[in-house]
Amino acid sequence: MRGRTESECTICGQTSTTFWIESLLHLTLPPGRQVSLQACFAKYFAWRSADDRNDKCQDRCQRQDCRRKCEAVDFWPPTLTLHLKRWLPTAIPYVFLKERRIVDFPFRLGADILPNYSGAPYSLRSVIVHDGHACGGHYTCYARDTSDRWHFYDDAKTPTACSPQDVAAAEAYMLVYARAPSTAS
Numbered sequence: 001m002r003g004r005t006e007s008e009c010t011i012c013g014q015t016s017t018t019f020w021i022e023s024l025l026h027l028t029l030p031p032g033r034q035v036s037l038q039a040c041f042a043k044y045f046a047w048r049s050a051d052d053r054n055d056k057c058q059d060r061c062q063r064q065d066c067r068r069k070c071e072a073v074d075f076w077p078p079t080l081t082l083h084l085k086r087w088l089p090t091a092i093p094y095v096f097l098k099e100r101r102i103v104d105f106p107f108r109l110g111a112d113i114l115p116n117y118s119g120a121p122y123s124l125r126s127v128i129v130h131d132g133h134a135c136g137g138h139y140t141c142y143a144r145d146t147s148d149r150w151h152f153y154d155d156a157k158t159p160t161a162c163s164p165q166d167v168a169a170a171e172a173y174m175l176v177y178a179r180a181p182s183t184a185s
């Protein structure tokens with residue numbers, strides 16, 4: 001997808017724009033015992049304080065702590081892949097904790113959740129789950145076929161049929177949405 005990072009100074013008003021292209025969106029989990037994907041998007045698109053040393057008001061207010069940033073998406077791709085950032089850095093280098101909170105995700109994703117989105121709604125196509133911790137684990141996957149039936153995939157084992165309720169209960173690590181008509185609920 002194609003987007004941009006807007007930066008502005010809250011004192012002198014100086015602005016700058018950085019354009020980016022990403023194959024997936026990396027979403028940070030907001031605070032709360034149980035969080036929704038909508039809240040993850042709200043956090044992603046909200047203004048945040050800028051901590052980039054290269055992005056400062058050199059000529060005007062001569063400060064480094066005056067700027068804030070926000071993200072915007074200008075082109076939403078036909079297949080939208082979301083990465084939920086579950087690895088939390090610790091005081092020890094290269095040691096990460098895993099964020100285990102459940103993220104409630106919708107099976108349909110549209111303009112009610114995605115800002116400046118005007119296309120056909122996305123339908124959930126796949127959920128990738130990571131079991132384990134930062135130093136070792138195992139990936140499994142739920143995926144919907146073209147007949148809207150869900151299947152659970154685990155390495156070389158024969159895929160098993162599963163229900164949308166099974167999918168909804170998954171501890172999602174990555175979510176894949178496809179912009180295509182679907183009757184999946």
Ligand SMILES: [Zn+2]
Binds near residue numbers: 011014060061063
């Ligand atoms: Zn400034």
